[in-house]
Amino acid sequence: MDAVKNGNTRFRKAFRYIEGIVYLLKTIISDRQFLYLSCVLVGVSSALAVILLKSFSHGVFKLATYLDTLYKLPFSNSILPVVGILLTVFVIRKFLDGSLEKGTSQIMIAVAKRSGFMPRKQMYAQIITSSLTVGLGGSAGLESPITITGAAFGSNYAQNFRFNYKDRTLLLACGVAAGIAAAFNAPIAGVLFAIEVILADMSVTAFIPLMISSATGAIVSAVVLKESILLHFKEQLTFDYSNTFYYVILGVICGLFALYHARMFRKIEHLTANLPYKPYRKALVGALMLAVLIFLFPTLFGEGYESIKSLANNSAENVLDNSLIERFNENKWVVFAFVLFTLFFKSIATGLTLGAGGNGGNFAPSLFAGSYLGFCFAKFFELIGFKEMPITNFTVVGMAGLLSGLFHSPLTAIFLIAEITGGYGLMVPLLIVSSISFAISKHYDKHSMDIYTLADKGMVFTSDKDKNILNKIELHTIYNNSVETLTTADTMYQAKTIFLATGQTFIPIVNEDQTIEGIIYLNDVRHILFNQYQLGAAAISEEMKPAFSVSLSENTGNVIKIIDDQHLSEILVTQNNKLVGYVTKVKILEVYRENLKDLRIE
Numbered sequence: 001m002d003a004v005k006n007g008n009t010r011f012r013k014a015f016r017y018i019e020g021i022v023y024l025l026k027t028i029i030s031d032r033q034f035l036y037l038s039c040v041l042v043g044v045s046s047a048l049a050v051i052l053l054k055s056f057s058h059g060v061f062k063l064a065t066y067l068d069t070l071y072k073l074p075f076s077n078s079i080l081p082v083v084g085i086l087l088t089v090f091v092i093r094k095f096l097d098g099s100l101e102k103g104t105s106q107i108m109i110a111v112a113k114r115s116g117f118m119p120r121k122q123m124y125a126q127i128i129t130s131s132l133t134v135g136l137g138g139s140a141g142l143e144s145p146i147t148i149t150g151a152a153f154g155s156n157y158a159q160n161f162r163f164n165y166k167d168r169t170l171l172l173a174c175g176v177a178a179g180i181a182a183a184f185n186a187p188i189a190g191v192l193f194a195i196e197v198i199l200a201d202m203s204v205t206a207f208i209p210l211m212i213s214s215a216t217g218a219i220v221s222a223v224v225l226k227e228s229i230l231l232h233f234k235e236q237l238t239f240d241y242s243n244t245f246y247y248v249i250l251g252v253i254c255g256l257f258a259l260y261h262a263r264m265f266r267k268i269e270h271l272t273a274n275l276p277y278k279p280y281r282k283a284l285v286g287a288l289m290l291a292v293l294i295f296l297f298p299t300l301f302g303e304g305y306e307s308i309k310s311l312a313n314n315s316a317e318n319v320l321d322n323s324l325i326e327r328f329n330e331n332k333w334v335v336f337a338f339v340l341f342t343l344f345f346k347s348i349a350t351g352l353t354l355g356a357g358g359n360g361g362n363f364a365p366s367l368f369a370g371s372y373l374g375f376c377f378a379k380f381f382e383l384i385g386f387k388e389m390p391i392t393n394f395t396v397v398g399m400a401g402l403l404s405g406l407f408h409s410p411l412t413a414i415f416l417i418a419e420i421t422g423g424y425g426l427m428v429p430l431l432i433v434s435s436i437s438f439a440i441s442k443h444y445d446k447h448s449m450d451i452y453t454l455a456d457k458g459m460v461f462t463s464d465k466d467k468n469i470l471n472k473i474e475l476h477t478i479y480n481n482s483v484e485t486l487t488t489a490d491t492m493y494q495a496k497t498i499f500l501a502t503g504q505t506f507i508p509i510v511n512e513d514q515t516i517e518g519i520i521y522l523n524d525v526r527h528i529l530f531n532q533y534q535l536g537a538a539a540i541s542e543e544m545k546p547a548f549s550v551s552l553s554e555n556t557g558n559v560i561k562i563i564d565d566q567h568l569s570e571i572l573v574t575q576n577n578k579l580v581g582y583v584t585k586v587k588i589l590e591v592y593r594e595n596l597k598d599l600r601i602e
Contacts, residue, residue: 019160022037022041022161023161025037026161035163035167035170035171035209036208036209036212038157038158038161038163038171039171039174039209039210039212039213039216040212040213040216041157042150042153042154042157042171042174042175042178042213043174043175043177043178043181043212043213043214043215043216043217043220044216044217044220045150045153045157045175045178046146046149046150046153046154046175046176046178046179046182046213046217047178047179047181047182047216047217047218047219047220047221047224048220049127049146049149049150049153049179050142050146050179050182050183050217050221050225051182051220051221051224051225052127052131053127053130053131053134053135053142053145053146054142054183054225055225056131056135057131057134057135057142057302057303059135060080060135060136060137060302077137077294077295077298077301077322078291078292078294078295079291080136080137080301081136081137081138081139081287081290081291081294081301081353082284082287082288082290082291083136084132084133084134084135084136084137084138084358085132085133085138085283085286085287085290085353085356085357085358086280086283086284086287087132087136088129088132088133088138088283088357088358088359089279089280089283089356089357089358090280091128091129091132092129092357092359093279096121096125096129100125100126100129100359101119101122101148102144102148102354102359102361103144103148103361103450103451104144104147104148104197104198104361104450104451105450105451106118106122106148107147107148107151107172107176107198108197108198108451110151110155110172111169111172111198111199114472116155116158116165116168116169116172117155117159117168118148118151118152118155118156118172119152120152120156122148122149122151122152123149123152123153123156124149126145126146126148126149126152126359127145127149129145129358129359130142130144130145130359130360132359133353133358133359133360134302134303134358134359134360135302137294137301137302138290138302138353138358138360139290139293139294139300139301139302139304139346139349139350139352139353139365140303140350140353140354140358140359140360140361140362140364140365141303141360141361141362141363141364141365141367142183142303142360142361142364143179143180143183143361143363143364144360144361144362144363144450145359145360145361146179146180146182146183147175147176147179147180147193147361149175149179150174150175150176150177150178150179150217151172151173151175151176151179151198152175153175154168154171154172154173154174154175154176154213155168155171155172155175157171158171158172169199170199170206170209170210171209172198173194173195173198173199173206173210174194174209174210174212174213174214175213176190176193176194176197176198177190177191177193177194177210177213177214177217178190178213178214178216178217179217180193180194180214180217180412180416181213181214181215181217181218181221182217182218182220182221183221184231184416184419184420185218185221185222185419185420186218186415186416186419186420187211187214187215187217187218187419188214188415188419189412189415189416189419190210190213190214190217190218191207191210191211191214192409192411192412192415193409193412193416194210194214195210195411196408196409196410196411196412197407197409197412197448197450231305231308231309231367231420233309233312233392233396233420233421233422237390237392237393237396237421237425237426238425238426239393239425239426239427239428239429240390241428243389243390243393243429244428244429244432246377246378246381246389246394247394247397247429247432247433248432248436249377250373250374250377250394250397250398250401250433251401251432251433251434251435251436251437251440252436252437252440253373253377253401254370254373254398254401254402254404254405254433254436254437255401255405255436255437255438255439255440255441256440257369257373257402257405258401258402258405258406258437258440258441258445259405259440259441259444259445260344260347261346261347261365261366261369261402261406261449262347262406262441262445262449264347264348264351265347265348265350265351265362265365265449266351266449267351268347268348268350268351268352268355269350269351269352269354269355270355271351271355272286272289272351272352272355272356273354273355273356279357282356282357283356283357283358285356286352286353286355286356286357287352287356287358289352290349290352290353290356293345293348293349293352294349296323296324297323297338297341297342297345297349298321298322298323299319299342300342300345300346300349303364303368304346304364304365304368305364305367305368307319307368308367308368308371308395308399311339311371311372311375311391311395312371312391312392312395312396313392314391314392316335316336316339316375316379317329317330317335319335319338319339319342320334320335320338323338325338332379332383333383336376336379336380336383339372339375339376339379340372340376342372343369343372343373343376346365346368346369346372347365347369350362350365361450362406362449362450363403363407366399366402366403366406366407367399367402367403369402370398370399370400370401370402370403371395371396371398371399372398373398373401373402374394374395374396374397374398374399374401375391375394375395375398377394377398378390378391378393378394378395379391393426393429396417396420396421396426397417397426397429397430397433398433399413399417400413400414400416400417400430400433400434401413401433401434401436401437402437403416403434404433404434404435404437404438404441405437405438405440405441406441406448406449407448407449407450408438408441408442408447408448409448410434410435410437410438413430413434414427414430414431414434417430418430470555470556470557470560470588470592472595473556473588473591473592473595474556475550475552475553475554475555475556475559475573475583476552476553478556478583478587478588478591479552479573479580479581479582479583480581480582480583480584480587481580481581482581483504483508483579483581483582484498484502484504484507485507485508485509485510485514485579486498486507486508486509486510486520486540487509487510487511487512487517487540488509488511488517488539488540488541488544489540490540491539491540492525492528492529492535492536492538492539492540492543493535493536495507495520495525495529495540496529496535499522499529504522505521505522505523505569506519506520506521506522506570506582507519507520508547508572508579508582509540509544509547510579513578514578514579515577515578515579516547516549516572516574516579517544517547518544518545518546518547519544519545519546519547519572520540520543520544520545521545524543524545525538525543528543547572548562548566548568548571548572549571549572549573549574549579550562550571550572550573550574551573551574551575552573552574552575552580553575556588559571559583559588560585560588560589563585563588564585568585569584569585569586570582570583570584570585571583
């Protein structure tokens, strides 16, 4: 115990010493130079997180393989994920306040609604929980936790050294770029991922900090991590133009399969997360279902990058290792069927992993499923004797196709695969497959799978700067809770009194429970108010119109859309279906203009 305390003390002293040096440098160099230095430091931090996660995950995979090979423990691959998910739930409940924000959507929320601020606990929570879940065999990926960790490093570093909103958001994106670059030794893909997914609106000058962080992350990762741990292919691949038609077909299939994968994943995750059990029992039930799948299809264990390499190296028989049908690994049709079934069960396995309480992402599953899809496509034509296909090419291009379709990030998909294959020989098929898959997926699913639920609620739209600004405005901070109301039992004389005394141009009509029944507008009843005969004869119920209202928790971007669509000047605001006030279009636009000048990244 004393040794641990002494270790913590030494770590804190070292951290404060480094922090002091950085503060000193800040006073010596220019602001732009300090930003570039910060990009390097954020890149190193993100790379170290990647090294920790990847090394642990790869080590557990090797251990499980060793146990099965040496001691013949075929159930180890199934038992470890159950342990990992249960431990993840335990850590979240006991040490992380019972909650953990998952998915890259959290980064987008931080950019769009929280001015680039991310909780400090995300700097370590993702590393711990995802290493337990994926490291012990949960069928998910480490890239999403890696990007959140990198974003948290960038955000908290910026907070500590008092960067403004623009640079804080930029450093957040630098952490993301460095994480992706380190995870795949793909610096260009890291930059493009940060731009496509995180920073939809940015100026050219933001490229330099992103490139610095991304290059730093890739260098640190390449120096420390062994090549076998990373998803990397040594063979130089080339494109045969005679296969162009088949790449077009693969692009269509990738786009359609992306829709299946995203929807099946969401369905399984939702069903598992909403099981009527307490957290530990729910985790156990979901993990046991996952264990059955992994027992039947061992390559569903962990990230699955080893099996991707087997397919790309035309050694598909290896994917049957440790399975119940391992003895049939010489039968090409059996191998093909096994790979095909594994492909369709991957989305289910990932949904069970995350729905049961584990932590991980869909980046690795998309690469896994894409490689399996590309392999099956090419292998089928070969098996029926129709055409000899370049299996490796279609396997790696399939990864780009599904990644593009699921995350709506074609540029990231294209350059990621180009970088991990060590060249640009497949650039043409990568362009074809990724663009077609993206177009089909985008047509049917407006939003990528990682932000689908949030975007469906109108919470975040990173591709639309105006909505980002509007959604950053909280409705409860700008609505007016002072409003005079009437009931249908009141008279138009009372309405006239309110209009004259308050200056209101409308009066909400409510019942005894403050539930809205309608609304009266001054312009509609002006001719009645100044005609004594009509004033006495008119009734509230006859003059009121249907009222439009929004919940106090509604996003301001949605509120302004309703106001514009209905040609309103203001809209009523409710809480628990009861009137609490109103908000005007003028007020929303006033706050919008105040925020606009601070939101452009340069």
